[in-house]
Amino acid sequence: MLRSMQRSFRGSLALLLCLTLLLSACGANETGSTATSATGGNAAQAEPTKAPANTEAPAATAAPAATEAPTEAPDSNTAAVTLKLWHMPNGAAPAEAMQKEIDAFEAANPGIKVEPEMLDWGAAFQRIQTAVQGGEGPCVVQLGTTWNPTFAAMGGLRPFSDAEITELGGSDSFVDASWETTQLIGQPGAFSIPWFADVRALAYRADLLEQAGLKPEEAFKDWDSFEQTLKTIQEQNPDVAGIAFPGRNDWNVWQNSSMWIWNAGGELLSNDSEAAFNSDKAIAGVTEFAKLYGEKMTITNTLELNSSQVDAAFGDGRTFSIITGPWLISNARTPEADGGWANRTVADNLAYAQFPAGPGGQYTFVGGSNLAILKSCPNPEEAFKLVKFLTANESQLRYTQNIGMLPATKTAQSDPQIASDPLYSVFIAAAANGKTSASIAEWGQIESVLNEQLGSLWDDVAGTDGVITSDKVKERLDKAATTVDELLGN
Amino acid sequence: MAASPHSKPSLWRRMKQHSLAYKFIAPTVVAMFLIHFIPMVQGLYLSLLDVRLTTLTLYLKAPFVGFKYYREVILALLFGSDSSRISGMLNATGNTIEYTFWTNVATLTLGMILALLLNRKFRWRGIARTLVLLPWVVPTFVTGTIFNFIWLQQGGLANRILVDWLGIIDQPITWLIGPNSLYALVIATVWRGLPFATIMMLASMQVIPLDLYEAAELDGANGLQRFRYITLPLLKPILATLVLFGVINGLYGGYNIAVQMFGGGTAFAGEYADLLVPAITRQTWERHLYGFGAASSVLLMILLLVFVGIWYRVFRSSLRTEGGS
Amino acid sequence: MGISVTERTTAKSLRVDQHRLRRFLVSRAYDLLLLLIIALLLLPIIFLIIGSFKTRQEFTVGSAFWPQSWHFENYSVMWQRVNFSKYFLNSIIICSATTLVVTILASMSGYALARFRFPGAGAFSLGILGTQLIPGTLFLIPLYMTFLWIKNTLHIPLIGTNFGATVLYVGFFLPISLWIQRSFFATIPVDLEEQAMVDGATRFQAFWYIVMPLAGPGVISTAIFVFLTAWDELLFAWVLNVQTIPVGIRQFTGVAGSEQRYELLSAASVVIILPVALMFFLLQKRFIAGLTAGAVK
Missing domain, CATH: 1.20.5 (Single alpha-helices involved in coiled-coils or other helix-helix interfaces)
Structure with missing residues (x-):
């Protein structure tokens, strides 16, 4: 009696455990194959097991005709190679934009299937790190430009051969600042290929500038004229602030400050091996930047905002100018029903200018993303085909405009679609004077230190009601420099 | 207790007698060792190694640096430090203690008031009890998201209520940056933690015999006295539990809310509100200083143990009475 | 009167x-x-x-309390944009499995601790409380490395899988749950079991047929506690690459250019609260009863 009772208990327990394991095993696939089998709602994509879990749904609603073609193609070709692609949420409709490229690639390369998965920026680094260390992951992966050296140093990226680079058009065919980000200092070759460039500039309201009787060439010429312009605009339009930019609560903390450092004649690092962002020139640049808030040329709560909220403040007409990237162009051209700004005063009067020149020059930040092939990829040849497709002219033009970024190749940039567009052309000019992060493995860490101290500086600014001295800036930057030098082993 | 034998037989016999008990606790023991203790021992050792991004693959074979990180922190405690890696950690420690203090004080005080209000006879008591518990089912990372919207200086709900609806203050308050950041974090935490504390206290209040109050009333005790001399002493055991939970949650918590509330995932809440767990996480996963992160975690654990020690001294008596009942 | x-x-x-x-x-x-x-x-x-019914613009500007018009489509857009069903399903699977396993194991261990004074019980209790004092940041890296090692050498997929997450969470929540359970068992009179055992039942039968049904509220309280906490876990899920809701929801916010979709984030948050709120409403009577019983002891 006792035995049988215990046995039946054990039995039921074992059953429960099995059930649990089964349940968990169901969802075990890293790419979330569970979702494919379970999302009955998206019946159109549910058939092939290889169907990407991530992007199918938006693609289905956006372009049902487009998704049908590729799902049929591999059925006829059983020897299909499947490439996993990890990408981040680029643009306003990231999954749709990516699916369009994949559909085009699959149509041009029967026999290769691409299985995309979208990672969020917050988790992406960690997932790629695990993929590199675990030896299992995607074939092609999007890397933030500052990540390339880190993963290259970890030995996780398959270098591109000279022949392959030539096949892509050679290193000269890419924007210089972007190409720099494919390197790892101290090692030859490229570890990734530029995919798109994220160039920063100043977006402003052309109508307000005109009302003030100012010419853009004059208004944004240098720091003095820029501040004068902001003050004039604020005087004439009491409801509109001069400028808005995010403070600490944002991913772009160091990027925004770096342009003031460069234009003041400073550098972030000297010889890629030592902190230089606490030089007198750099301090002067950051102080000048902080002054915009201190002298009340910004919207009142600008420091608590993030980039997206700053963009919205501009879209809402609350600020004359913002520090931003090319993505506002697609905002301005998207109808209001789809979340865009089309037909608003702002959209009709959107204009861009390069950052006002400082005593040290007129530079801007160039970031963006690269494409890399992981060493663990079993089909590097097919993976290269995908990289080649995505960096070729056709895809470059379509994809970058869909996501609101700048193409990374000079050919695509000189295409009339981009080059003769009055808005995009500002970015192309700016990109020529682009600067970016150092191609060293420690950059990610440096960035984290910079964000911390520059972010805290915005806290100081907010806490002291905007009065910030260059001493305070120096204190922050010195602290960051000590930490960065420590990380660099100095 | 019921199964415990009358005389004291040998250890082996007693163990054999309780074979069922051992079978019952076996899975837990395995889980405790696999998920908690073995990794913890590794973590302790890790805190003596120079493990960073480039040496992570070596893991426990990474260069041994001994108590370097501990020495750094202790020296910085005494003399200060130029490196923001260490001074940031000390700063986060101060914030964490302040955060723990305020979350506990606010949660317990408000929870007590709320529990007293709920522990009356009124018609909508059942609904009220349920509604009070609602914030507890809101996950913390959602809490962070909600409060990000609430705190916005322009158009946020908090300032809308304070300035526009009630008119208590003239100027909107800035919460998400500057010195108020910590309080923004505290209030969000209290909002999420209040329901649980309330219900626990309410549960304890409900088992206090009513005749105690009646007798006190006959003796002429007023409401405040009844609370002071009857309710509060009898609530001491549950208060002890809640304080312990509060201290653990305060010292080890705040990550989810901070990540979502400040800057959509950057997890840096500024020097005013940077807590230890977010700071350690940043050192570990952004700077890849795994060894230093482990050492900081150990120091954090020591800090908690100190607090638990204080807690034990304060609540020792009430723990004993609880154990005796 | x-x-x-x-x-x-x-x-x-x-x-x-x-x-x-x-x-x-x-x-x-x-x-x-x-x-x-x-x-x-x-x-x-x-x-x-x-x-969750506002537009993105209304949200970022924070203009009004009420939306200008009610955008119910936010929910469907949200669901499709990041393939929310994947994360939602993963979370449901992981949390249900964890809750189930933890509740069963915690009942057994909690009962053993409440009823038997076995050699080592003191050390065991101390160990349980000890687990609660270890900061997660201390054993996160070792767990990550161990899981990675198991994956690479034994080929048991513990990283990035629901199975791995379940294993982790079971280990995570078992000690504290068993501590909660223990206090419930302590409130159940021993006489009932003894009576049953006099009538010829084994200790195990007494536990399974007499005690467990009485422990209902306690079990439910523990289950809710475990489910809620697992539903809420972000740090470990993120590092171990588990695709749960807290991880997935971060796709709505991000770096510049990827447009923070707060209205979608809100819609997602509402959907995240729904299952737990629902479960809570269904069980709240017994849950509060359980808490009451637990608090007495």
């Missing part, structure tokens, strides 16, 4: 009436205060629900 006849009683009842009136007023004042606090507690949730 007020209909007394003699003068003396009228005077007395007047006093009583006054007293009652005062009590009544004080009581209503308390009601009002309670109402106010409840309103403050609920306001953020209401704000979130209303926000």
Whole structure:
């Protein structure tokens, strides 16, 4: 009696455990194959097991005709190679934009299937790190430009051969600042290929500038004229602030400050091996930047905002100018029903200018993303085909405009679609004077230190009601420099 | 207790007698060792190694640096430090203690008031009890998201209520940056933690015999006295539990809310509100200083143990009475 | 009450009436205060629900409390944009499996701890409390490395899988759950089991058939606790690459250019709260009863 009772208990327990394991095993696939089998709602994509879990749904609603073609193609070709692609949420409709490229690639390369998965920026680094260390992951992966050296140093990226680079058009065919980000200092070759460039500039309201009787060439010429312009605009339009930019609560903390450092004649690092962002020139640049808030040329709560909220403040007409990237162009051209700004005063009067020149020059930040092939990829040849497709002219033009970024190749940039567009052309000019992060493995860490101290500086600014001295800036930057030098082993 | 034998037989016999008990606790023991203790021992050792991004693959074979990180922190405690890696950690420690203090004080005080209000006879008591518990089912990372919207200086709900609806203050308050950041974090935490504390206290209040109050009333005790001399002493055991939970949650918590509330995932809440767990996480996963992160975690654990020690001294008596009942 | 006849009683009842009136007023004042606090507690949730129907623009500008028009489509857009069903399903699977396993194991261990004074019980209790004192940041890296090692050498997929997450969470929540369970078992009179055992039942049968049914509220409280906590876990899921809701929801916010979709984030948040709220409402009577029982001990 006792035995049988215990046995039946054990039995039921074992059953429960099995059930649990089964349940968990169901969802075990890293790419979330569970979702494919379970999302009955998206019946159109549910058939092939290889169907990407991530992007199918938006693609289905956006372009049902487009998704049908590729799902049929591999059925006829059983020897299909499947490439996993990890990408981040680029643009306003990231999954749709990516699916369009994949559909085009699959149509041009029967026999290769691409299985995309979208990672969020917050988790992406960690997932790629695990993929590199675990030896299992995607074939092609999007890397933030500052990540390339880190993963290259970890030995996780398959270098591109000279022949392959030539096949892509050679290193000269890419924007210089972007190409720099494919390197790892101290090692030859490229570890990734530029995919798109994220160039920063100043977006402003052309109508307000005109009302003030100012010419853009004059208004944004240098720091003095820029501040004068902001003050004039604020005087004439009491409801509109001069400028808005995010403070600490944002991913772009160091990027925004770096342009003031460069234009003041400073550098972030000297010889890629030592902190230089606490030089007198750099301090002067950051102080000048902080002054915009201190002298009340910004919207009142600008420091608590993030980039997206700053963009919205501009879209809402609350600020004359913002520090931003090319993505506002697609905002301005998207109808209001789809979340865009089309037909608003702002959209009709959107204009861009390069950052006002400082005593040290007129530079801007160039970031963006690269494409890399992981060493663990079993089909590097097919993976290269995908990289080649995505960096070729056709895809470059379509994809970058869909996501609101700048193409990374000079050919695509000189295409009339981009080059003769009055808005995009500002970015192309700016990109020529682009600067970016150092191609060293420690950059990610440096960035984290910079964000911390520059972010805290915005806290100081907010806490002291905007009065910030260059001493305070120096204190922050010195602290960051000590930490960065420590990380660099100095 | 019921199964415990009358005389004291040998250890082996007693163990054999309780074979069922051992079978019952076996899975837990395995889980405790696999998920908690073995990794913890590794973590302790890790805190003596120079493990960073480039040496992570070596893991426990990474260069041994001994108590370097501990020495750094202790020296910085005494003399200060130029490196923001260490001074940031000390700063986060101060914030964490302040955060723990305020979350506990606010949660317990408000929870007590709320529990007293709920522990009356009124018609909508059942609904009220349920509604009070609602914030507890809101996950913390959602809490962070909600409060990000609430705190916005322009158009946020908090300032809308304070300035526009009630008119208590003239100027909107800035919460998400500057010195108020910590309080923004505290209030969000209290909002999420209040329901649980309330219900626990309410549960304890409900088992206090009513005749105690009646007798006190006959003796002429007023409401405040009844609370002071009857309710509060009898609530001491549950208060002890809640304080312990509060201290653990305060010292080890705040990550989810901070990540979502400040800057959509950057997890840096500024020097005013940077807590230890977010700071350690940043050192570990952004700077890849795994060894230093482990050492900081150990120091954090020591800090908690100190607090638990204080807690034990304060609540020792009430723990004993609880154990005796 | 007020209909007394003699003068003396009228005077007395007047006093009583006054007293009652005062009590009544004080009581209503308390009601009002309670109402106010409840309103403050609920306001953020209401704000979130209303926000989930706004447009992105309204959100980032933070212009009005009510939306200009109600955008119900936010929910379907949200669901499709990040393939929410994947994360939702993963979370449901992981949390259900964890809750199930933890509740069963915690019942057994909690019972053993409450009823038997076995050699080592003290050390075991201390160990349980000890697990609660270890900061997650201390054993996160070792766990990550161990899981990675198991994956690379034994080929058991513990990283990035629901299975791995379940294993982790079971280990995570078992000690604390068993501690909660223990206090419930302690409140159940021993006599019942002893009676059953006198009638010929084994200890195990007594546990399974007599004690477990009585421990219902305690089990439910523990289950809710485990489910809620697992539902809420972000740090470990993120590092171990598990695709749960807390990880997935971060796709709505991000770096510049990828447009923070707060209205979608809000819609997702509402959907995240729904299952736990639902479960909570269904079980809340027993849950509160369970908490009460647990708090006594």
